[in-house]
Amino acid sequence: MIRTRGLTKRFGPVTAVRDLDLDVREGDVYGFLGANGSGKTTTVRMVLGLVLATSGDIELLGEPMPRSARQVLPQVGALVEGPAAYAHRSGRANLALFDAMDRGGPRASRARRVDDVLDRVGLGAVDDRPVAAYSLGMRQRLGLANALLRGPRLLILDEPTNGLDPQGIKEIRSLLLELNAAGTTVFLSSHLLAEIEQMCTRVGVLDGGRMVLQEQLDDLRRATGRIVLETPDVERATSVLDGRIEVSDGHRLVVRGDDPADLNATLVAAGVRVTALAEERRTLEEVVLAATSNGSDRFSRADGPPSPPGDAAAGVDAPDAAEEVR
């Protein structure tokens, strides 16, 4: 649905995106993850033909961009930073205008289309106050409603949950998953690891304009071939599992093996009490930190100040870095 090859964008001395090979497949909920300033918005803008690439190729729905923009963009719903709207008009009036401008469908069914997308994004009960009086979260929802007007095959959303409260984030997440289940491919950028981890099937990680990782989320989180076990009988367990223990930390042991049931049976047969036992899996946080820790970009705590732009290396502040990549 989106494919780029060697995509590069330079703004004077700044290389915002370098040699990017993006591969978003039909049916994906693709999470494009990166710190502030890592090049997400620039990539989205190039894909949508809003800014010209310095070099490289872009295919959107199988067609070259920006050459095929007129043909392809009607099948794509997009929400890019700071969705535009006429501030003195209501959300409903804005959507009716956008629908008319984009030839969203027959005029007779316009009001129904607009009401339908307002309902979908949770703005169904909104009154006729002007958009100027909307909260940031309401504007974000309105932008999403606009992206949904044409019933797109592909949704491209730059930080779609920006400005939303936790309940709003949950609602938008369910809406996107619902749309995806009904056949819409979803591409969203975010700097929130948890957001990507909770809803995406595939993830691409951008670090200083480069893609450092692009994989199915399930593959990233596959079992490591080790089992984590907790037991009060550490000595006895150690003698039973002679040579298989890789880490021993108090009552917690990490054991080589990929069959927890078999390990449990062995231990129980030897009279070892087991309080917890599970396959070890890496979290997205661990994978992302490993992929970017030697890179040039910044990770910081969720509640810390944003790091300055530029190529300065910054410390990795695990485990809080799990929450947010700035």
Ligand SMILES: Nc1ncnc2c1ncn2[C@@H]1O[C@H](COP(=O)(O)OP(=O)(O)OP(=O)(O)O)[C@@H](O)[C@H]1O
């Ligand atoms: N129009 C522009 N002129 C000059 N530099 C730009 C321009 N747009 C982006 N940049 C630079 O390109 C780099 C990537 O910016 P971009 O906005 O794409 O990152 P981002 O990952 O979307 O960040 P954020 O999460 O803050 O939106 C940054 O260093 C930014 O300062």
